[in-house]
Structures are given as structure tokens and as C-alpha cells.
Amino acid sequence: MSNNSLRKKTWSEICVEKDVGILLKNIDLIHEQSAVELPSKKEVKLRMKNLRLHSSGVFSNVYRGTLLSPGPRKEIALKKTWPDFEGDSQVNTELNILLGLSCRWHKNIIRVLYTFRSITPDNKIFLLYPSFLNYICETMIFEYLPKTMSNIVKQIGGKYPDYIDIKLYSWQLFNGLSFLSNNHICHRDIKPQNLLIEPISGVLKIADFGSAKFMRRMTKSTSYQVTRYYRPPELLLKATYYSPQVDVWSGGCVLGEITKGSILFPGKNAKDQFKLVMDALGSPDETDLMDMKAAISIAGARIAPRGLRSILPYASEEIINILQRILVYSPEKRLCGKVFLSDPFFQELFVPNKRRTNGTFVSNIITLDDLQKLPYVFLISNFAKKLIAAIFC
Structure with a gap:
């Protein structure tokens, strides 16, 4: 028997496994959850369904699901993280960084829509790890890309x-x-x-x-x-x-x-x-x-x-x-x-009306706003002037 099979599972590993098991038992239910909307920081009530496992790691699970409300119905991704604590506390750096960026959203950075906290997927875990009673699971809800x-x-x-x-x-x-x-x-x-x-x-x-x-x-x-x-x-x-x-x-x-x-x-x-x-x-x-x-x-x-x-x-x-x-x-x-x-x-x-192999326009992705942020020397070139006039005017 290997050392890996004998070692005691960590807090994170147990939570990750338990959370998936609980979800599978309730996969057809509509999930309601209080959460904080970003960047407004307003408290909202989420209604979600069809939550299923998308991927998993040592410290987290990522689920895919459908957000029913608030707002229009759309596909979302939920990332639930259980830090493996050493000492008195540990900051969820990922959450802190993304919260800091939520007010300065950039189109090429994944966007956090909502966040909420929960204690644990199963209170029985505390029988094995009573010292973690006050620690929490951080959940972030993102826009979904397939x-x-x-x-x-x-x-x-x-x-x-x-x-x-x-x-x-x-x-x-x-x-x-x-x-x-x-x-x-x-x-x-x-x-x-x-x-x-x-x-x-x-x-x-x-x-x-x-x-x-x-x-x-x-x-x-x-x-x-x-x-x-x-x-x-x-x-x-x-x-x-x-x-x-x-x-x-x-x-x-x-x-x-x-x-x-x-x-x-x-x-x-x-x-x-x-x-x-x-x-x-x-x-x-x-x-x-x-x-x-x-x-x-x-x-x-x-x-x-x-x-x-x-x-x-x-x-x-x-x-x-x-x-x-x-x-x-x-x-x-x-x-x-x-x-x-x-x-x-x-x-x-930047060639006018340039299309991708699937027929969609490149200018749907790289916009006039993107071009205006490039160095001045680039923008005043004759090529760029003609480009902007052809694509955006």
C-alpha cells in the first residue's frame, strides 16, 4: 500500500469530494443563494439550476450552471475554493485580486459577477477537523466561456x-x-x-x-x-x-x-x-x-x-x-x-473588413477603442488612418 493511500486527507480534499457528492444528489433542484454583486457590492438573491461539475483541483471545484435571476438567463461558472490553512489564517489571494479588478474591468480578464461565502459542504467534516470550524468556502461566479x-x-x-x-x-x-x-x-x-x-x-x-x-x-x-x-x-x-x-x-x-x-x-x-x-x-x-x-x-x-x-x-x-x-x-x-x-x-x-476563417469580423474583437490606446506614432500612420476610416466610420 502506498504512502498516498495511507495519508490523512486534507481539509480541502475532503470538502472538494463532499461538495460534489452533495451536488449530485440535488442536481435537478433550483438553488437559491444570497450573494454580493460586483462591482456594485449590492446584496442580491441568486436563482441557479443545472449545476454540474466542470473541473476540480486540490483546493477547488468549478461548476457550470444556468443563472435564472437576477438579470437575463445565462450560463455561468462557479468556482468554490477551500484554502488549506496553515496557522491562524490565510487570505484568498485570487478573490482579493479579482475584487480589486472588478471596478477596473478589462475585456481580456475573466469577470467576477457575484461572490458569496459558506462554511462547509457537510458539517460532519468538523468531527474530523474541529479546529477549522470558523473557516469558510469562498465562491466566485464568473461569466461562462465554453x-x-x-x-x-x-x-x-x-x-x-x-x-x-x-x-x-x-x-x-x-x-x-x-x-x-x-x-x-x-x-x-x-x-x-x-x-x-x-x-x-x-x-x-x-x-x-x-x-x-x-x-x-x-x-x-x-x-x-x-x-x-x-x-x-x-x-x-x-x-x-x-x-x-x-x-x-x-x-x-x-x-x-x-x-x-x-x-x-x-x-x-x-x-x-x-x-x-x-x-x-x-x-x-x-x-x-x-x-x-x-x-x-x-x-x-x-x-x-x-x-x-x-x-x-x-x-x-x-x-x-x-x-x-x-x-x-x-x-x-x-x-x-x-x-x-x-x-x-x-x-x-487591421485590414478593413478582415474576417476570420469562420466568417466573423476581426473588428468585433479589436475595436476603435483598442486602436486609440496604441502609441500615437502608430495611430497617425497613413495605414492606420485609412484603417480606422474604413472599419469604424
């Missing part, structure tokens, strides 16, 4: 990439990352599974802020963050002082993945992950290591770069070019923000 980027990677990438969708989704991803960085938020787990998609319209929203952190100044943080395939080199080298630029590297890995149709750097472990990065980019030099604030040194002979083309054989030259400016060792030199969003790489999106 897919994640991981669901569509193989559809838009590979030998015959859909460059319009690749550009449209990557523009939205980096638009959301720019907003987070400007608000001193580091997501720390950007990956296809955390990018929600509405494939018909082409909308993308960044979700799952369970690993996110406010970073108003360079404070010490754990290096064991970000799913391995998307982990930037500074974290692979155990840096504990880093910035939201870690998300930019992850975003570049996502862009590479949706172009390739599979994971860009599929390392078997952290050491192998860094080796794959060096195979493509070459060994970092002393300046790179200083910029990354690396906590460990690199042994062995220097590796010459094979180039990104070696792992992206079917990618266009413009994809290779922009990835070469994102996937660089020095965090502050990574292409991002408005400079990225106004790069000529995206000009194809």
Missing part, C-alpha cells in the same frame, strides 16, 4: 497554421497581460488551460488567478511558480526576485504552442526544461544571468543556439521574428505592452 486555449491548439496550429486566429488570440492575451502588469499583478500561471475562449466570436479571457500576486515593488517571491512548460528561465534558475515579465515569457510559449500545434518546450523536469530552452536560444551570458537574478550557476560548456526555427519548422518568418523578441533571457528586454500590440506583426488584423 473552451480553453488547450482545446483549440491543434485546430489552429501545426503544419497549416490559422494565422488570423493565432494573431487575434495572441493580441488579446498580451493585451490582458499589459493590463495586469500596469496594475502590478503577476499571474504566474499563464498557460493554454487558463485562457478561456469563445471560439465562435474569438474572444479570449485570462482566468485562474490562484497563483497570482500583487507586485508593487521587487519583493521576494517563491521561484516554484508557473507550470513547467511555460516557466521562464529566471524561475528555472531559482530567482526569487522577479517581475510580471515572467508572464510575458509564458505568453510567448503559448504563442509558440498555438503556432506549432503542440507544446513549445516539453521538458521532462526543470533541468530538462532549461536544456530545451538553451538548445533553442543558446546559453545565457553573464549579463543575462545578472538580469535574471539567477540564484544558481550554469555548469558545462556553452551551447550554441539552434534557433526557434528548429522547433517551429512550419512557422512563418514573422512568427519566428516576434518570438525571438519575446523569448529572451533578460526579462526587461522581452517584447510586451503597447510596443507588442502595435507591432507590424498584427497589421493583418
Whole structure:
């Protein structure tokens, strides 16, 4: 018998399992719940039905359901989280970050509609864990998007990439990352599974802020963050002082993945992950290591770069070019923000009446308001003037 089968389950694991069991017994019922509406912070009564499990993790369950009232009937997602407490208290960072953003809503960040608290799915749990009597389950209700980027990677990438969708989704991803960085938020787990998609319209929203952190100044943080395939080199080298630029590297890995149709750097472990990065980019030099604030040194002979083309054989030259400016060792030199969003790489999106493969207009996603936020130099170009006149006038 393994050690895992003998170990006592945590508070979170028991709550996650119990909650699913209770829901299955009441799946046909209409659920009524008092909640706080955001951003107004008004107390409202929710009526929901058809709640069923969508996904589950160690600390949380995500359910899909239908909101009957208030407002028009619509599909929603509920995320219920039971923190695994150590000590007297633990703050739900994800909730705090999303509450803070609720008054500054951004179209490429998942939106919290309502939130409420409950004690536990089953009072019997307290017989096993009486010390947790005062601890609560946090529930957030979000708008529902049916897919994640991981669901569509193989559809838009590979030998015959859909460059319009690749550009449209990557523009939205980096638009959301720019907003987070400007608000001193580091997501720390950007990956296809955390990018929600509405494939018909082409909308993308960044979700799952369970690993996110406010970073108003360079404070010490754990290096064991970000799913391995998307982990930037500074974290692979155990840096504990880093910035939201870690998300930019992850975003570049996502862009590479949706172009390739599979994971860009599929390392078997952290050491192998860094080796794959060096195979493509070459060994970092002393300046790179200083910029990354690396906590460990690199042994062995220097590796010459094979180039990104070696792992992206079917990618266009413009994809290779922009990835070469994102996937660089020095965090502050990574292409991002408005400079990225106004790069000529995206000009194809701004062609008047440009349509996606499914026939929908790109201008339904990237609007005049988005264009006006780009650097002034971009907006006064003749190309941009004609574009705005053709699409929006």
C-alpha cells in the first residue's frame, strides 16, 4: 500500500469530494443563494439550476450552471475554493485580486459577477477537523466561456497554421497581460488551460488567478511558480526576485504552442526544461544571468543556439521574428505592452473588413477603442488612418 493511500486527507480534499457528492444528489433542484454583486457590492438573491461539475483541483471545484435571476438567463461558472490553512489564517489571494479588478474591468480578464461565502459542504467534516470550524468556502461566479486555449491548439496550429486566429488570440492575451502588469499583478500561471475562449466570436479571457500576486515593488517571491512548460528561465534558475515579465515569457510559449500545434518546450523536469530552452536560444551570458537574478550557476560548456526555427519548422518568418523578441533571457528586454500590440506583426488584423476563417469580423474583437490606446506614432500612420476610416466610420 502506498504512502498516498495511507495519508490523512486534507481539509480541502475532503470538502472538494463532499461538495460534489452533495451536488449530485440535488442536481435537478433550483438553488437559491444570497450573494454580493460586483462591482456594485449590492446584496442580491441568486436563482441557479443545472449545476454540474466542470473541473476540480486540490483546493477547488468549478461548476457550470444556468443563472435564472437576477438579470437575463445565462450560463455561468462557479468556482468554490477551500484554502488549506496553515496557522491562524490565510487570505484568498485570487478573490482579493479579482475584487480589486472588478471596478477596473478589462475585456481580456475573466469577470467576477457575484461572490458569496459558506462554511462547509457537510458539517460532519468538523468531527474530523474541529479546529477549522470558523473557516469558510469562498465562491466566485464568473461569466461562462465554453473552451480553453488547450482545446483549440491543434485546430489552429501545426503544419497549416490559422494565422488570423493565432494573431487575434495572441493580441488579446498580451493585451490582458499589459493590463495586469500596469496594475502590478503577476499571474504566474499563464498557460493554454487558463485562457478561456469563445471560439465562435474569438474572444479570449485570462482566468485562474490562484497563483497570482500583487507586485508593487521587487519583493521576494517563491521561484516554484508557473507550470513547467511555460516557466521562464529566471524561475528555472531559482530567482526569487522577479517581475510580471515572467508572464510575458509564458505568453510567448503559448504563442509558440498555438503556432506549432503542440507544446513549445516539453521538458521532462526543470533541468530538462532549461536544456530545451538553451538548445533553442543558446546559453545565457553573464549579463543575462545578472538580469535574471539567477540564484544558481550554469555548469558545462556553452551551447550554441539552434534557433526557434528548429522547433517551429512550419512557422512563418514573422512568427519566428516576434518570438525571438519575446523569448529572451533578460526579462526587461522581452517584447510586451503597447510596443507588442502595435507591432507590424498584427497589421493583418487591421485590414478593413478582415474576417476570420469562420466568417466573423476581426473588428468585433479589436475595436476603435483598442486602436486609440496604441502609441500615437502608430495611430497617425497613413495605414492606420485609412484603417480606422474604413472599419469604424
